[in-house]
Amino acid sequence: MSGNAVEVRNVSKTFRVYHDRNQSIKATVLKGGRAKYEEFWALRDVSLDVQQGETFGLLGLNGSGKSTLLKCIAGILQPNTGTVASRGRMAAMLEVGSGFHPELTGRENIYLNAAILGMSDSEVDRKLDSMIEFAGVERFIDHPVKNYSSGMYVRLGFAVAIHTEPDLMLVDEVLAVGDKDFQAKCLQKFDDLKAEGKTVVVVSHSMGTMRTFCDRAAWLENGELQAVGTASDIVDRYTGEAERPVDLGDGIKRFGSGEVQFTDIELLREDGTPLDAVDPTRPVTVRLSFLAHEPIERPDFAISIRDAQQTAVFNITGHDREWLPERLPAGHGSVDIRIASLPVRAGGYHVVADVRAEGAEIPADKVWGAKRFGVNHGGHSTSGGTLYLPSGFESLRSGDDTATGTLRLMPS
Template sequence: MSDIAVRVDHVTKSFRMYHERNQSLKSAIMRGRTSVHEDFLALDDVSFDVPAGSTFGLIGSNGSGKSTLLKCLANIYYPNKGAITHFGKIAAMLEVGSGFHAELSGRDNVFLNGSILGMSRKDVTRKFDEIIDFSGVEQFIDQPVKNYSSGMYVRLGFAIAINVDPDILVVDEVLAVGDAEFQEKCFQKFRDFKAAGKTVILVSHSMPTVQAMCDQTAWLDHGVLKAAGPAKSTIKAYLKSLNVEPD
């Protein structure tokens, strides 16, 4: 398993911090400029490789750049410098149920959401039963999703996203939702993924989760990569920096 799934190569991403942002025409014309800003480095020259078939965790404190990196991986942000190369089909799950239309039925939303995530109608039709089965909302599939409980909503969204069937799956902290039984189901799904030789990249604040699931991790601190490598040692170093004794 020496193949690489994703190569993050000297990625730098900066955001503009606006001291004065003129999102109206009046101020833009009056002052002859749209903004005064300085750049804030969210990611500073980050490089690492994600081995194919691994479950890769991104750890770090709030504001360390994990989510920015995740969005760069998901092709939502584009790095200012450097490049991210992925070998295989990538799919991101930063939020579940994106683009659901509250008035439409669960069934319609499965097709809608599936196509937003890049599945063809044929794919969705083929996997429909699996999606419904996994989400456990079969009884309510023809009800408008506005009547769903938040758990049902998330379960349906997750079930669609997991069935996109990518080679590389990028997951934000979406697992904090759903009951224990559903969470266990999700973890099982990730393990199946791994068994099938696919790569999962996830962000989590819960060290036990990371420890249990990931074999590789990268630790980010204020946009700088502190360490990357086997999960155990990276997590240990991270916890040490927080003055928390690892278990």
């Protein structure tokens, strides 16, 4: 494998997806002891080379097979067909907290993990301080890691992995979990690895990171390789293609990587009852209901209220308001955006909803046109203008001999 750190040849991987999960044992037995399942192709005939010393990115929407490919390269999963070969000492950062024992302390986990990654105890002794410092967990190093935040898990895991001085480093999206400082530190480490001629294979949702940081990239879709090329080419093609929203009918469109998806968008009165016609002088709450298929870190929710011409009359984002919850666990949830009043001209409007991990270029979900509503002014006809301002005519004066006011609009 001259010049290559990784060679992936015609790799396919299927998973069995079982139906009738709640099927009784009796029913299964009656069917001849076989539960019904379908083969699901997570990877289909993927071939690619990663050259020694390059930083290689994997792109693709959620579920496209990126993690499965990394796990096949790491040897955690066996492909059904095809082969994977790699060269050198490998370290993998695949899932948050994988390989950690929750009851053990940070220090104990360092020794455990380092041993798994092939470091001797004396090597760990020498590098321990540096690892703890890199992870920034000095104060908690003798606490059980079950009390750690997901960010601390990732930092500690990364610190151990990087100190094994791997020839080949595999990194799944875990970096998204750390804070900005830590991400910068990791990117610096990758650069160091690169300078030493080491190889990095990385999955990231940040197109900026991909573009500036990776030499080459591959784009996966539904388990199939779409393209391999220079990182900037692949990012251009991927973002150009992927940003075509899916038409759901009835004027509703959706686009996103899919970790979180909106399930409903509602407008509510102060008493929580739903409404379809907004009184511009009254408060209104926009409730975004969602399903997180997997946890996301620092979700940034946003809405835009658009008029019939698609002009935004109001925008709000979690980022601008510094409202970024630490983490959204998997499951259903909702968030309310309270608007004191919506003083816009009468007409038809709709809500555009967006959610993404902080700083992500591609939203997890973005929905256009799902929630339409009218603003009406209780009988007043509107004479134009953008705003509806509570207003009226009053104090008519007429028939006087002298002018009032200071604007001189007539010759004296």
